Amino acid sequence: MKKLSLCLIVKNEEKSLDDCLKNAKSYADEIIIVDTGSQDATIEIAKKYTDKIYTFKWCDDFSKARNFSFDQASCEYIMWLDADDIVPDESVQEIIKWKKYDDKIDVLMCRYVVTFDKNLVPIFEYYRERIVKNSKKFRWRDRVHEVITPSGSIVRNEKIAIYHNKKQKSISQRNLSIYRKMIDKNEKFSPRNQFYYARELYFNGFTKEAIHEFSKYLAEDHGWVENKVEACLNLAKCYQQEKEYQKALYSLFGSFVYARPRGEILYEVGNVFVSLKDYTNAVYWYKQALAAEVEIEGGGFVNRECYTFLPALQLCFLYSQLGDSDESYKYHKLAKSFRPDDERVKYNELYFQNLFKNGSK
Secondary structure, eight states, X not given: OXXXXXXXXXXXXXXXXXXXXXXXXXXXXXXXXEESOOOSSHHHHHTTTOXXXXXXXXXXOHHHHHHHHHHTOOXXXXXXXXXXXXXXXXXXHHHHHHHHOOOOOSEEEEEEEEEEOTTOOEEEEEEEEEEEEGGGTXXXXXXXXXXXXXXXXXXXXXXXXXXXOOSOOSOOSHXXXXXHHHHHTTOOOOHHHHHHHHXXXXXXXXXXHHHHHHHHHHHSSOSOHHHHHHHHHHHHHHHHHTTOHHHHHHHHHHGGGXXXXXXXXXXXXXXXXXXXXXXXXXXXHHHHHHXXXXXXXXXXXXXXXXXXXXXXXXXXXXXXXXXXXXXXXXHHHHHHHHXXXXXXXXXXXXXHHHHHHTTOO
């Protein structure tokens, strides 16, 4: 059976660490905690699960901290988590099964579910390099939005899903601050750093700067195709905030150069036409989003609701605006099948009940 080291870097994680580690001993053979300066009860909580707790002096570099944690691992394989990640029981059992396989892999890619509903049904997810072979000496790179470059024998396991249960929902400027310090030190950005820097600007509300940096990234020949598609989507959202709708459409359609139309792109095209009050065109694009296939295997970000609930909800609204109550109700039922407890669905349900009661249908 394979032996597995679980590595975490932490700082002030007293609200999350227990939930993260409560079932860790059932699948991990050793647990390694690297603390980067906690001032709360994080260390005391960590001691409940392991005595392998190390201190790392923070230096605005997540990769250095993660590489330090990997250096302490003694098992055949290394798994990493963030303190606000959760491994559901089903995934725990799949990890235990995987440990019994004699598959000799180098990298195990697992689903990372960033957004989910109350029943743990995934909404926003993507694959990440979650378990790696220790002897291959994989190293993290990039100060922020750190990553391991997978190589060798790489396997995707769709049954293992790690859930990101972030307690703090507000946007932090921590990552953006690190990028700005890199700029001040004249550190050259890789294409990947350029993409994530633009993304941090967008998330933190620096829309005009984000437009400039996304455009700069897309003008480069290099860069991962999934990041290119995501850059087109985020750039379009920036343009919409500036009410530059034609540029938003150019950006969205520009993503077709890199990959076939994704549901996220098609849904956003529909949103632009709604902003332009062109409901007929919006209907067309939302239907395209419903018909699109989810492509999580490529490794890019996937918002499943852009293929299901969101376009259905919008089509319900648009057909109502266009005076077609039959089609509106049809898409209401579709939206309800995806998220029956959503407040918008409940509102529409009352609307149609009153409509039917008054003999309008």
